[in-house]
Amino acid sequence: SADAAHELRTPLTILKGEIEVALRSPPAEDEYRRVLTSCLEEVDRLGALVADLLFLARSDSGNVHISHAPVNLTSVLHDAGAALQALAEMSHTALVFSAATDVWTQGSASMLFRLIFNLGENAIKYTTDGGSVELTLEQTEGRARLSVKDTGPGIPPEEQQHIFDRFYRADPARSRGGTGLGLALARSIVLAHGGQISVNSILGKGSCFMVQLPLIPQDTLRAEQDREGEGQRVEGETAE
Numbered sequence: 001s002a003d004a005a006h007e008l009r010t011p012l013t014i015l016k017g018e019i020e021v022a023l024r025s026p027p028a029e030d031e032y033r034r035v036l037t038s039c040l041e042e043v044d045r046l047g048a049l050v051a052d053l054l055f056l057a058r059s060d061s062g063n064v065h066i067s068h069a070p071v072n073l074t075s076v077l078h079d080a081g082a083a084l085q086a087l088a089e090m091s092h093t094a095l096v097f098s099a100a101t102d103v104w105t106q107g108s109a110s111m112l113f114r115l116i117f118n119l120g121e122n123a124i125k126y127t128t129d130g131g132s133v134e135l136t137l138e139q140t141e142g143r144a145r146l147s148v149k150d151t152g153p154g155i156p157p158e159e160q161q162h163i164f165d166r167f168y169r170a171d172p173a174r175s176r177g178g179t180g181l182g183l184a185l186a187r188s189i190v191l192a193h194g195g196q197i198s199v200n201s202i203l204g205k206g207s208c209f210m211v212q213l214p215l216i217p218q219d220t221l222r223a224e225q226d227r228e229g230e231g232q233r234v235e236g237e238t239a240e
């Protein structure tokens with residue numbers, strides 16, 4: 001709670017400061033616009049933080065309801081990769097993909113997107129100019145295996161066991177504006193999907209985050225797709 005309060009207090013202090021300064025100065029449209037834009041950024045930041053805290057609180061009490069809908073993890077990886085590409089370009093990092101086609105799991109596509117995005121965002125954030133980040137998706141032994149590998153600074157062995165804790169930052173000076181919730185959320189999402197997450201990291205060489213998720217058995221997938229097909233046919237018939 002102390003960590004959460006601390007994180008919430010920073011944007012609130014900025015909001016208060018900006019508003020007080022604006023109220024003290026004579027009204028000028030440009031200045032008001034600048035202050036409102038800056039306040040909106042802080043409100044967005046607060047909103048995202050509160051949403052993350054709510055998700056973590058719900059997952060603590062076992063109240064996260066994940067749908068059992070089939071999710072094409074390959075498509076989610078491509079969507080997340082497209083979003084990450086912009087970040088990679090900005091930080092001059094090469095982003096490399098390799099994904100098996102049509103790897104299906106069950107759950108929430110938006111949460112799985114968030115999982116991949118958080119891992120990819122960290123990999124890009126902590127990898128300095130000229131490095132590379134590799135996103136890989138395979139399917140082996142009944143599991144979907146996703147890995148996010150970077151050529152960044154690596155994580156000291158004694159810190160690897162803490163990085164999935166809420167608000168933990170291995171090196172605050174390096175945290176680059178993050179909230180320290182990214183990996184805690186990633187772990188909650190993986191656990192809610194019946195999977196596992198781990199890290200393999202060598203100081204000075206880079207890190208590799210690995211996620212395993214259950215695959216949808218092929219017969220379940222076929223039955224699900226048949227049912228969807230039926231639904232579409234019935235809708236089509238009604239429309240006629």
Ligand code: ADP
Binds near residue numbers: 122171177179183
């Ligand atoms: P943050 O918002 O600080 O990035 P995270 O929960 O995402 O919070 O990560 C926790 C800490 O783990 C980070 O502060 C950083 O020290 C370390 N970390 C996470 N990913 C990497 C990575 N790819 N390379 C090096 N350090 C990392």
